[in-house]
Amino acid sequence: MNRKLVGLAGAVITALLASATVAVAPANAANGCESNNTDVLIWTDLDRAQAYKAWALVFNRKSTSICVTVIGKDGGKDKLATVADIDAPDLFLSAHDQIGSLQSTGTIQSFTITNKSEFDARDKQACTLQGGGTYCLPMTVENIALFRNVKFVPKAPATMTAMLADSAKFIKGHKTAKYTLGVSPGDAYHMYPLFSGLGGYVFGGKAGAWKPTDIGVANAKFIKNAPQIDTWYSKKLINANVTGAQSESDFIAGKIPYLITGPWNLDKLRLANVNYAISAFPTIVPGIKSVPFYGVQGMMLTKWASPAKHDNKTAALTVLTGINGLARKDAQLLLSNSLIRTPANMKARASFRDEDSSAFLAAGIGGIPMPSIPQMGLFWSDVATAWKPTVAKPKAVARFKTASAAMKSGH
Amino acid sequence: MLGILIKILLLGFVDATSLWAGTFLLAMHNYLALGVLAVATLAINYVYLSKRSRASRWLIPGTILLLIFQVYPVIFTASTAFTNYSTEHYLSKPEAITRIMSNTIVQVDGSPEYLMTVVHKGQTMALLIADVETGEVQLATSGGLSAVKDGQVDADGKPLAIAGWKAYTGDEALNLGDTLANFRSPMGDGHFMAPIGVDSAAESQSLLKYDSAKNILTDTTTGDVYTEKQGAFYAPDGTMLTPGWHVAVGFQNFRAILNDNTIRGPFVRVLVWTFIYAFLSVVITFILGLALALILNHPRIKGRKALRSILILPYAMPGFLSVLIWAGLLNDDFGAINQVFGSHIPWLTDPFWAKVATLLVQLWLGFPYMFLITTGAIQSIPAELAEAASVDGAKPRQILMKIKLPLLMVSVTPLLIGSFAYNFNNFGGIYLLTGGGPAMEDSPIAGATDILISYTYKLAFGAGHGNDYGLACAISILIFFIVATVSTISFTRTRALENLS
Known part of the structure; x- marks a missing residue:
């Protein structure tokens, strides 16, 4: 065979393969965008993607020069660490407590919420880090509450004594019951109302200015009240071997009267045909309020929305706080209505109606x-x-003292 | 002819992939990687097109895979062990300083909310801003702010263009890019009006100032000076300014392992349990696998093929899933095992029973493998040997212990050592089942069932400071030396067995 011919064939095949591997840019047709728009990519979790996609359609219609695309991703925070620049998001939706670690890896940047007067002080604080920068835009707010099955417990317990009495009554009628308050003790987030109700706190200071050296996990007040925890176990109020998933299914099946959970389980509970009621947590020690952690879902501005990367910081900021942006009443109300979550923007909150959310x-x-x-x-x-x-x-006091010492030693 | 065609196709594919990768490297200005890629591609083409390099043709694919999957990770792990690469030291220094300086710009407390229209007079750009509360319009130029008399705003509250200045459309404003993003209109006192997006603006200030000559940051309000120390800026009171950057720290990670009491304290206990766990996992799975293999090798057993297939099932299921299912089955109060047997064994909360549980689960996961390899090995032993022995008057038990087992061990021992090394680092078998727990008195991190690798994971990724890759790499190097020593000793011993055959 002619050597030249072989060489030529090789070159032609290489060229053909090369042209086949060069990806064709994806079209934006689905978002109703024109081709010359500046692209802004948002990552949300899978559950919220649909609502944000619906909002993006509205935004893209109003704003002729920016094209917002929404992608739903679970475990987005971990994916941010490895994503290629070209696929990386400009805006990222996540719980506000992620801003600390995302800021320290340089993944997100601070920005200004221009209409900050429309937000509650506590929500703004949640998005603030030491040094005063704002790292997320509060979108919706969320916290856990006490669910009870009205069939077993008609009236919300105001105190832990009342709750324990209800619990004892329930166990009398359900001999096989191994616990009555549906919560996983290995989950410090869902246990926090009980922890705060006994006088515990995490760090001194306040949001945006926490004092990591002032650790309140074994403070004197808490340690004085902590023996009550042992009683909760012995009276079968809580059970150390319960997982979150199990407590939810037991509550739905009517096997337990109480459940501690958040709005993310509302859909499931509404479908389940359980006659539930939502209330605040009972007071455990007189004079101390049992409160849950408060959280906001915040939209963050990533490092990719910068001149050196996607060169669209101005567009991303316009999506965040522009007059049609996510910070404004219309966007927040639209999103809150489809997500059934309380909006962070106070003007939107005034028009938002949902009994469970309230x-x-x-x-x-x-x-x-x-x-x-x-x-x-x-x-x-x-x-x-x-x-x-x-x-x-076996004793709670000793365990919390160990935990406190561990936190102080940095482990 | 077909050979040439396949060769052209494969080489064409390699060259096309290189070209495609090369365009990306060129776009990222990564010229070192581009050079390596070009040299490698040329070398591959030379080797397969030249007639003189016949021998290398067989070596090249293996060598490339070795470099990518073995040599590179080893070099990367070893070099990372000597850095502070971690959540707070993730960036390079220039990146970190850019990020710190951009994060330090904040809105001035109590300043009003402004909507904005970007305007221009020829090449000169300016911002028209309207106070949302009062509707008052101002013109912000690079020289400063000036009031606009009778300024008008549209329905949204955005200011309308004024005489002498033309408004940019949204598209035009976006296309200004850096020119707009970096526009500052000084307001005195270090404050400035800065655009936020294309239709709002905020009175802003920079809280920190960077002096690149002295390499210090100064707080513009308090005058505090931040100085550099091991990959980050620190305030006078010792608080670290995030993000930091990665720097070489020498043997610091290794020193931390040796000096830190919380790490060193439970280390011996964890190491001993790791050896026990790995050793027992191998022994019990091997005994069960061998027993089943011997039984199912007997010609009088009916349906051997079907039984063998069923026994391999635990091996065919994804191990991670099986472990998670076992974690549910073993739950002290709600697990199927305690409920079915009416027992109250604290499988996952008592240090002793949790260890038993990890071994039981490993037995379930591991015996099919041992069953497979011993079945193969038994079948490869010539039947004449056993016949000859029985002619000589040996009893079945003697044939097994004196003839079959020693021959079996020759081929199986290397696999047992491999299995030991695997179980030594069997992260999933521990972490997914017990999470290393239950917690122990002597350490907040290391639980009763933690083995070295799960302990490492908790130390490097589970504790409060995010991910500490440097520390993780340092511990992996130590684990490598332990496993390597054990394997070397075992392999030397195995040679003695080989003399048998």
Whole structure:
């Protein structure tokens, strides 16, 4: 065979393969955008993607020069660490407590919420880090509350004594019941109302200015009240081996009268045909309010929305706080109505109506924003361990003292 | 002819992939990687097109895979162990300073909300801003702010263009890019009016100032000076300014492992349990696998093929799923095992029983593998040997212990060592089942069932400071030395067995 011919064939095939591997740019047709628009990419979690996509259609119609695309991704925070620049989002929706670690990796940047007077102080604080920068735009707010099955407990318990009495009555009628309050003790987030009700706190200071060295996991007041925890286990109010999923299915099946959960389970509970009611947490120690962690879903501005990367920071900021942007009443109300979550924008909140959401909001009064500093990771692991009795450490006081020492040592 | 065609197609594919990758590297200005790619591609083409390099043709694919999947990760792990690469030290220094300086711009407390229209007079750009509360319009130029008399706003509250200035449309304003984003209109006192997007603006200030000559940051309000220390700026009171950047820290990670009491304290206990766990996992799975293989090798057993297939099932299921299912089955109060047997064994909360649970689950997951390899090995032993032995008067038990087992061990021992190394680092088998728990008295991190690798994971990724890759790499290097020592000793011993055959 002619050598030249072989060489030529090789070159032609290489060229053909090369042209086949060069990707064709994806079309924006689905968003109703024109081709010369500046692109802004938003990542939300899978559950919220649909609502944000619907909002993006409205925004893209109003704003002729920007094209917003929404992609739903679960585990988005981890994916941000490895995503290629070309696929990376400009805006990222996540719980506000992620801003600490995302800021320290340089993944998100601070920005200004121009209409900040329309937001509640607590929501703005949640999005603030040491140094004063704002790292997320509060979109919807959320906290956990106490659910009860009205069939077993007609009246919300105002105190822990009342709750324990209800619990004892329930166990009398259901001999096989191993617990009555549906919550996983290995989950420091869902256990926080009980922790705060006993006088515990995580860090001193306040949101945006936490003092990581002032750790309140074993403060004197809490330690004085902590023996009550042992009673809750012995009276079968809570059970150390319960997982979150199990408590939800037991509540739905009518096997337990109480459940601690948040608005993310509303859909499931509404479909389940359980006659539930939502209320605030009972007072455990007179004079101390039992409050949950308070959280906001915040829209963050990533490092990719910058001149060196996607070169669209101005467009991304316009999507955030422009007159048709996510910070404004119309956008927040639209999103809140489709997500059934309380909007953060107070003007939108005034027009938002949902009974369950109002009950959640009421249960969250006085709740502190979940600390977003990196040291919070210690709380999640150490306090989760402290809640669960072991053969070696059956007493709560000893376990919380260990947890406190561990947090102070930085582990 | 067909050979040439396949060769052209494969080489064409390699060259096309290189071209495609090269365009990306060129766009990222990564010239070092581009050079490596070009040299590698040329070398591959030379080797397969030249007649002189016949031998290398067989070596090249293996060498490339070795470089990518073995050599590179080893070099990367070893070099990372000597850096502070972690959540707070993720960027390079210039990136970190750019990020710090951009994060330090904040809105001035108590300043009003402004809507904005970007305007221009020829090449000169300016911002028309309207106070949302009062409707008062001002013109912000690079020289400063001036009031606009009788300024008008549209329905949204955005200011309308004024005489002498033309408004940019949304598209035009976006296309201004950096010119608009970096526009500042000084307001005195270090404050300035800055655009936020294309239709709003805010009175802003920079809280920190960077002095690149002295390499310090100064707080513009308090005058505090931030100085550099090991990959980050620190305030006078010792608080770290995030983000930091990654720098070489020498043996610091190794020193941390040796000096930190919370790490060192439970280390010996964890190490001992790791050896026990890995050793027992191998022994019990091997004994069960071998027993089943011997039984199912007997010609009088009916339906051997079907039974063998069923026994392999636990191996065919994804291990992670099985472990998670077992975690549910073993739940002390609600698990199927305690409920079915009416027992109250604290499988996951008692240190002893949790260890038993991890071994039981490993037995379930691991015996099919041992069953498979021993079945193969038994079948490869010539039947004449057993016949000869029985002619010589050996009893079945003697044939098994003196003939079959020693021959079996020759081929199986290397696999047992491999299995030991695997179980030594069997992260999923521990972490997904017990999470290393239950918690122990001596350590907030290491639980009763933690093995080295799960302990490492908790130390490096589970504790409060995000992900500490440097520390994780340092511990992996230590684990590598432990496993390597054990394997070397075992392999030397195995040679003695080989003399048997």
